[in-house]
Amino acid sequence: MTASAPLTTAQIREKYLQFFESKGHLRLPAHSLIAPDPTTLFTVAGMQPFKPQFMGAPARFEGHAGEHKRVTTAQKCLRVGDIENVGRTLRHCSLLEMLGNFSFGDYFKREALTWAWEFLTSPEWMGMDRDRLYATIYEDDQEAFEIWTQEIGLPEDHILRFGADENFWPADAPASGPNGPCGPCSEIFYDRGPAYGDDTWQDYAQTRESARFLEIWNNVFPQFDRQEPQPDGTPTLVDLPFKNIDTGMGLERIASVVQDVFDFYSNDVFSPLIARVAELSGHPYEGVRSVSHRVVAEHIRSVSMVIADGVTLSNTGRGYTVRKILRRASRHAYLLGLREPVLHSLVPLVVEKMGGAYPELVQNQSRIEAAVRTEEERFLKTLESGTQRLDALLGTLEKGGTLSGEDAFTLYDTYGFPIDLTKEIAEEYGVTVDEAGYAESLERAQELARAGSKYGKSELFGGAEHALDGLNPTEFVGYDALDTQGQVLTLLAGGESVEQLQSGDEGQVVLDRTPFYAEGGGEVGDIGLLDWAGGEAVVRDTRKTPKGVFLHTVEVLRGTLKSGDTVRALVDPARQATERHHTATHLLQAALRAVLGDTVRQAGSLVAPDRLRFDYTHAAALTPDELSRIELLVNRWITADSPVNWQTMPIAEARAQGATALFGEKYGDVVRVVTVEQGVPYGATTVTSKELCGGAHVTRTGEIGSFVIVSDENVAAGVRRLEALAGEAAVTWVRTQLQGVQRAAALLNTSPDALGSRIESLQASQRAAEKELAGLRRQLTQAQLGGGQASAATRDLGGYRVAALRLSGIEGNELRGAADTLLEQSKADLVVIASDRGLVVKASKDAVARGVHAGQLVGKLAAAAGGKGGGRPDMAQAGIQDPDAALSALDTAF
Numbered sequence: 072m073t074a075s076a077p078l079t080t081a082q083i084r085e086k087y088l089q090f091f092e093s094k095g096h097l098r099l100p101a102h103s104l105i106a107p108d109p110t111t112l113f114t115v116a117g118m119q120p121f122k123p124q125f126m127g128a129p130a131r132f133e134g135h136a137g138e139h140k141r142v143t144t145a146q147k148c149l150r151v152g153d154i155e156n157v158g159r160t161l162r163h164c165s166l167l168e169m170l171g172n173f174s175f176g177d178y179f180k181r182e183a184l185t186w187a188w189e190f191l192t193s194p195e196w197m198g199m200d201r202d203r204l205y206a207t208i209y210e211d212d213q214e215a216f217e218i219w220t221q222e223i224g225l226p227e228d229h230i231l232r233f234g235a236d237e238n239f240w241p242a243d244a245p246a247s248g249p250n251g252p253c254g255p256c257s258e259i260f261y262d263r264g265p266a267y268g269d270d271t272w273q274d275y276a277q278t279r280e281s282a283r284f285l286e287i288w289n290n291v292f293p294q295f296d297r298q299e300p301q302p303d304g305t306p307t308l309v310d311l312p313f314k315n316i317d318t319g320m321g322l323e324r325i326a327s328v329v330q331d332v333f334d335f336y337s338n339d340v341f342s343p344l345i346a347r348v349a350e351l352s353g354h355p356y357e358g359v360r361s362v363s364h365r366v367v368a369e370h371i372r373s374v375s376m377v378i379a380d381g382v383t384l385s386n387t388g389r390g391y392t393v394r395k396i397l398r399r400a401s402r403h404a405y406l407l408g409l410r411e412p413v414l415h416s417l418v419p420l421v422v423e424k425m426g427g428a429y430p431e432l433v434q435n436q437s438r439i440e441a442a443v444r445t446e447e448e449r450f451l452k453t454l455e456s457g458t459q460r461l462d463a464l465l466g467t468l469e470k471g472g473t474l475s476g477e478d479a480f481t482l483y484d485t486y487g488f489p490i491d492l493t494k495e496i497a498e499e500y501g502v503t504v505d506e507a508g509y510a511e512s513l514e515r516a517q518e519l520a521r522a523g524s525k526y527g528k529s530e531l532f533g534g535a536e537h538a539l540d541g542l543n544p545t546e547f548v549g550y551d552a553l554d555t556q557g558q559v560l561t562l563l564a565g566g567e568s569v570e571q572l573q574s575g576d577e578g579q580v581v582l583d584r585t586p587f588y589a590e591g592g593g594e595v596g597d598i599g600l601l602d603w604a605g606g607e608a609v610v611r612d613t614r615k616t617p618k619g620v621f622l623h624t625v626e627v628l629r630g631t632l633k634s635g636d637t638v639r640a641l642v643d644p645a646r647q648a649t650e651r652h653h654t655a656t657h658l659l660q661a662a663l664r665a666v667l668g669d670t671v672r673q674a675g676s677l678v679a680p681d682r683l684r685f686d687y688t689h690a691a692a693l694t695p696d697e698l699s700r701i702e703l704l705v706n707r708w709i710t711a712d713s714p715v716n717w718q719t720m721p722i723a724e725a726r727a728q729g730a731t732a733l734f735g736e737k738y739g740d741v742v743r744v745v746t747v748e749q750g751v752p753y754g755a756t757t758v759t760s761k762e763l764c765g766g767a768h769v770t771r772t773g774e775i776g777s778f779v780i781v782s783d784e785n786v787a788a789g790v791r792r793l794e795a796l797a798g799e800a801a802v803t804w805v806r807t808q809l810q811g812v813q814r815a816a817a818l819l820n821t822s823p824d825a826l827g828s829r830i831e832s833l834q835a836s837q838r839a840a841e842k843e844l845a846g847l848r849r850q851l852t853q854a855q856l857g858g859g860q861a862s863a864a865t866r867d868l869g870g871y872r873v874a875a876l877r878l879s880g881i882e883g884n885e886l887r888g889a890a891d892t893l894l895e896q897s898k899a900d901l902v903v904i905a906s907d908r909g910l911v912v913k914a915s916k917d918a919v920a921r922g923v924h925a926g927q928l929v930g931k932l933a934a935a936a937g938g939k940g941g942g943r944p945d946m947a948q949a950g951i952q953d954p955d956a957a958l959s960a961l962d963t964a965f
């Protein structure tokens with residue numbers, strides 16, 4: 072390595088991309104962390120956005136003319152499976168940056184390996200010591216062996232051969248599939264030297280785990296098409312016409328090698344974060360506690376990145392993963408003794424270190440900080456009580472024991488303790504958690520929750536996939552038509568395909584073509600009727616499978632529906648109301664951006680016949696003025712009666728036309744664009760609407776009729792939710808509100824617009840009345856105590872001087888105040904005051920010292936008076952029914 076200061080992480084990233092540019096690669100920006108395809112929640116590898124190209128799609132990329140068969144990227148990845156490794160191993164992050172070079176049917180193994188070698192060893196690039204580099208290859212990959220040994224000159228004893236489990240991708244492809252492109256890989260390792268471990272490279276063949284030999288780069292060679300195996304089970308791997316290259320190098324790992332730091336938490340990105348955690352907690356980064364420093368530093372980086380990509384914290388899917396990561400960090404901060412929210416204060420450091428390469432961090436900094444802070448505050452509250460509860464539970468178990476699934480679930484349910492956190496804490500006690508039991512409890516709870524909703528997803532598709540295999544995507548004709556003929560292709564009942572559905576049966580119907588819109592893009596599925604000679608069925612919902620097969624959930628009302636029948640499919644007129652709400656949602660989004668600024672982004676939506684809901688990113692609550700401007704703008708657009716058009720076009724063209732897309736959503740090559748043809752003026756600008764959308768819309772904005780916003784509330788940090796109504800629903804809502812206000816005004820004898828001031832004056836007079844009442848009560852008490860004369864009533868009972876008094880109409884504070892006054896005036900040892908609203912006993916200090924107990928005395932007196940009570944030795948009270956009985960009981964109480 073060179074003698075000058077080691078390269079920074081940012082410099083290494085840049086050098087890598089430059090190196091491959093110099094080898095004819097196109098540099099492309101990173102994809103969002105939201106996975107480009109539905110196989111994973113998050114992007115997990117650099118190759119993922121290029122799956123279509125590996126499968127033979129043209130290597131064309133937005134914004135770049137022509138084909139590009141060589142591409143290089145630095146791809147942020149989130150590996151949920153590695154979350155628990157963070158802090159424990161020194162080579163796993165949950166968020167990693169993967170540097171990759173890709174070939175789509177262009178160069179192959181020879182170039183990939185020799186370039187990797189050149190990049191790592193050339194003094195111009197990384198300048199690594201060649202003697203410290205090692206490689207693994209697939210056992211049968213003689214070609215890779217020869218390139219390594221003969222062309223590159225890697226000594227044979229620097230190479231290990233492994234089977235498919237280590238060096239083939241996908242790992243089980245040769246033996247058991249799946250069919251499709253697959254191939255061997257070759258991993259490059261770096262020997263960090265004996266200071267990191269005294270194992271040898273040959274040991275690695277057995278251990279496959281080493282602190283000394285660090286895997287830095289994986290080179291995958293998708294070169295085979297796996298086809299049906301031979302009858303005897305022998306795998307069939309046929310050469311692909313196009314051979315591809317897919318490589319991935321962990322930036323964090325190579326940075327730690329180049330910077331020669333023991334673990335990558337000491338590299339230039341993490342060390343300031345680690346230092347800050349040490350400073351905040353007062354615990355230096357060393358010993359067993361260092362796990363917590365690492366977890367906090369690593370996780371806050373992941374969380375910031377994911378939030379920057381538009382994920383909001385929630386209890387499902389991606390949002391739940393982020394919450395889980397954040398809570399794990401929070402718990403480790405807690406372990407370091409930090410009891411106040413601190414994670415949010417680390418966000419600026421993350422932005423400083425990573426914002427250059429990922430500007431979305433800079434743009435969203437305040438939103439990230441706010442989201443982190445809110446979650447931390449919430450979690451810290453439950454953490455405190457949950458930890459105590461868990462410690463108590465674990466304290467009762469022996470080392471090696473098991474925490475019940477039920478208990479683990481209660482911790483989750485009541486304290487929001489994620490199961491992995493429980494496991495981690497339990498592990499510290501040497502206790503395991505019954506995870507199967509936990510899963511059962513969770514399942515049961517979810518079932519209960521689902522019982523309310525009619526169609527669980529699993530219910531709809533459950534077991535039905537195979538019955539739908541081989542069906543073409545349904546032809547959807549419902550943008551223009553609401554009443555068409557279709558042929559029944561398949562019928563399902565209880566997830567199984569059936570020949571017919573009879574009167575009274577419930578099931579699903581697949582047609583060749585349909586006007587029914589299937590739930591998607593926030594819009595609900597259509598309802599309606601199927602009608603055929605001799606029969607009729609209601610359609611209660613419409614969904615579609617990921618492959619585009621529409622399922623109409625029906626109940627047959629009369630007759631029998633058979634496969635092959637022709638039916639008339641009739642969408643319920645409620646669809647028109649849905650369309651009004653859908654177009655209104657587009658107008659609303661445009662109006663929001665006009666009034667609040669372009670940073671507003673859609674974060675989710677629901678479009679139904681009776682309402683619309685629109686979630687959007689914005690930090691502050693909308694002012695009444697903003698709300699009314701937005702509402703007015705939409706209504707002006709409605710009055711302008713602009714035509715609404717839709718059109719399909721290549722995605723690049725849609726983007727070029729500036730169509731609004733849902734952030735992080737994956738679109739196909741051809742998209743549908745919905746355009747409101749005429750804009751409306753707002754200040755000096757014109758507000759327009761053009762969105763990528765597959766939903767159903769009105770053909771002119773005038774059809775929407777009217778629009779009213781009914782609520783705007785906070786749903787998550789930085790995310791707000793507007794609910795609004797269009798058409799008749801809007802008019803009905805306004806009328807109902809108005810009637811409520813008018814009724815209130817009538818009751819208060821005023822007009823609706825004066826209602827506020829009328830209520831204010833009523834509140835003021837009520838406060839005055841309460842004050843006066845309190846004054847009167849005090850006077851009443853004083854009057855009944857009768858100045859100093861009350862002392863005359865003292866009696867001697869059981870050796871104590873007792874002043875007893877019967878009052879009426881006073882309670883609570885007044886009663887206790889009266890007892891104080893009486894005790895002082897009468898100089899008695901004990902005072903007893905009974906009123907029709909309560910009983911109080913007070914004893915002097917002196918009497919308490921001599922053994923009197925007001926609490927016990929009150930108990931006896933109250934028992935005689937049909938009540939209950941107790942208290943301290945010097946003061947006690949009770950609620951009673953009969954004050955006179957309480958006073959009579961005094962005689963026998965001592």
Ligand code: ATP
Pocket residue numbers: 150153162163164165166167169286287288289319320321322323324
């Ligand atoms: P490991 O066995 O160490 O978990 P892997 O086999 O999961 O690695 P690949 O899926 O081949 O790794 O990913 C390619 C490269 O990405 C690895 O060579 C490594 O440099 C890096 N990498 C993988 N997982 C992580 C992680 N969790 N943190 C940091 N870098 C990683």
Ligand code: MG
Pocket residue numbers: none
């Ligand atoms: Mg791994």
